[in-house]
Amino acid sequence: MTEERSSRGGGRRGRKHVLVREYVRSVIVSAEPGTPAPSERDLAEQFGVARMTVRHAIDALVAQGLLERVAGRGTFVTKPLIDMQMRLSAYTEEMERRGKKPESRTLLARRESAGPGVARALEIEEGSAIVHWQRLRLADSVPMAIQHVYLSLDLFPSFLDEALPSSLYFWLAMRDLMPTWGEDSVLAGIATEEEAEHLELDPGAPVLHISRRAFCRENVVEVTRSVYRADRYTLWVPVLRPEHLR
The missing domain is CATH 3.40.1410.10 (Chorismate lyase-like)
Structure with missing residues (x-):
């Protein structure tokens, strides 16, 4: 029973990650290049998830070329393909x-x-x-x-x-x-x-x-x-x- 509950919990976390990712995508889709992305702290509070879940969502958008991380400054909208x-x-x-x-x-x-x-x-x-x-x-x-x-x-x-x-x-x-x-x-x-x-x-x-x-x-x-x-x-x-x- 413990294993089953753990599996279902993982499914909920997975859906939360997708929710956060698609929310951020909708926010940045019409934003100008260089616009700061929503902060991880604000997103974690808004969706009631761990910062790691938010980070995974942001990582996915970085990998897709929609966001870029600038060391010491933050995460920003990039000019994607x-x-x-x-x-x-x-x-x-x-x-x-x-x-x-x-x-x-x-x-x-x-x-x-x-x-x-x-x-x-x-x-x-x-x-x-x-x-x-x-x-x-x-x-x-x-x-x-x-x-x-x-x-x-x-x-x-x-x-x-x-x-x-x-x-x-x-x-x-x-x-x-x-x-x-x-x-x-x-x-x-x-x-x-x-x-x-x-x-x-x-x-x-x-x-x-x-x-x-x-x-x-x-x-x-x-x-x-x-x-x-x-x-x-x-x-x-x-x-x-x-x-x-x-």
Whole structure:
């Protein structure tokens, strides 16, 4: 019985650490670089936890590049890489969350026939009519990613007849089709000559390939295949230990 109580107590401490970490993240997310982080003493009192728990939370944010410790002075907000959190959000939302100005340049927008991979991802018949929309995504005028969006023309028959939206997710929300969940896959790769030219990289520079299927309820509404600059992003993925292993 003693061992079981100890295990459960550890689980509570673990959740407290996450709570403190995410609270501090929310406080500093829009803060200017150089802003002091909340003090460990104040956080310990606010959350009713030990200073060590607070320190673990701060350590995690330091490791993610959001905070930096300066010897003899304290802990401060740093200027981080743009972090790609594995959550379902629009590029525009992510850039605005980081205090950056999002921009897009359409490189291609046309009707195509779905190949086997795209058809399987969109859950439609091979050869079905689809939209292929390729954009260069920028932040503060700096190229960040090339994004290929694939949409079913059966689901969105007039998409190419309208002005292309500045944010696809906002456009979907206006039609009550905002994605509610999705599946992402990430692969490391190197930039082709064409990708390097658009992203202002040397050919062969490292990039991240991220593929996404986004669902509204049980329907696939979007498939994207994106190429991100690896030197501009850090990928942040929260992981949890299953309850039965605590």
